[in-house]
Amino acid sequence: MKVLVAGGAGFIGSHIGDLLIENGYEIVIVDNLSTGKEKFINKKAIFYKKDITDDDLYEIFRKEKPDYVIHQAAQIDVQKSIDNSVFDAKVNVLGTVNILECCRKSGVKKIIYASSAAVYGNPEYLPIDEGHKINPISSYGISKHTAEHYFEVYSQLYDLKYTILRYANVYGIRQDPKGEGGVISIFTDKMLKGERPVIFGDGNQTRDFVYVKDVAKANLLALERGDNEVVNVSTNKPTSINELVDMMNKIMNTSLEPIYTEPRKGDIMHSYLDNKKALDVLGWKPEYSLEDGLRETIEYYRGRYVGLKLL
Known part of the structure; x- marks a missing residue:
């Protein structure tokens, strides 16, 4: 079976590619390398440098004839989405429609889509399940949810199966603190240099941090399960940013006090996602605790810096 991974040179997509190859799939990677890195691409994968919005994207589908598509390519910076909504x-919308058109024309059996907790906006209750009201508070949340509707329509019109995975806060190896930069990658970069992490707000805001290898496993399982379903991919556990810094200080054997600054526009105070449906529909649950994931992530980056050892 052949899988085309859009955004497969990126942080999450490259882990998905590795896992698919480990499980015997043929892999085609499509990535414009705007945030992804060619060095992350598995040597056994076929690679095309291509933007998902390009008119000639279909030529890759026509040539490679993938059975499945995993769509990880996106503009994921919340602040950038607010500054440049167009x-x-x-x-996130037109690029996704372009991929769906390519799937329709080339006879793809199923597509897996990376959506986001951002579609829910400020939660009305916690944990947030898939039936929660959709109320995005950023252009990013709007674009990710808008794209979801197209999967439903293409399924009805063309019998194209899909699974929509709404990710919590994904972290781990290969996340770029200077690029798509999640809070953990940014903190890791600073703290390994001996710099104090900067927290927007008072640090009591909570997030649901899910390790990238667990996310990759959810995508693998979704190839054969969860047809036409929307599924949260999360730990179902809230962690405050202050707790996160404390845990990272402990792992690094440091005592760096955070710097607090003004909250950012579009940020949510508390968020964590219910993951019961993922177990029921995909047979998936996270295998990494936050501490285990942090240790593996910090160990990966530690080689860049001198004089720090993990406990």
């Missing part, structure tokens, strides 16, 4: 919509 670009955000072009990539």
Whole structure:
């Protein structure tokens, strides 16, 4: 079976590619390398440098004839989406429609889509399940949810199966603190240099941190399960940013006090996602605790810096 991974040179997509190859799939990677890195691409994968919004994207589908598509390519910076909503919509909405058209024309059996907890907005209750009201508070949340509707329509019109995975806060190896930069990658970069982490707000805001290898496993399982379902991919556990810093200080054997600054526009105070449906529909649950994931992530980056050892 052949799988095309859009955004497969990126942080999450490259882990998905590795796992698919480990499980015997043929892999085609499509990535424009705007945030992804060619060095992350598995040597056994076929690679095309291509933007998902390009008119000639279909030529890759026509040539490679993938059985499945995993769509990880996106503009994922919340602040950038607020500053430039047109670009955000072009990539996340029009780029997705372009992929769906390619799937329709080339006879793809199923597509897996990376959506986001951002579609829910400020939660009305916790944990947030898939039936929660959709109320995004950023252009990014709007674009990710808008794209979801197209999967439903293409399924009804063309019998194209899909699974939509709404990710919590994904972290781990290969996340770029200077690029798509999640809070853990940014903190890791700073703290390994001996710099104090910067927290927007008072640090009591909570997030649901899920390790990238667990996310890759959810995508693998979704190839054969969860047809036409929307599924949260999360730990179902809230962690405050202050707790996160404390845990990272402990792992690094440091005592760096955070710097607190003004909250950012579009940020949510508390968020964590219910993951019961993932177990029921995909047979998936996270295998990494936050501490285990942090240790593996910090160990990966530690080689860049001198004089720090893990406990």
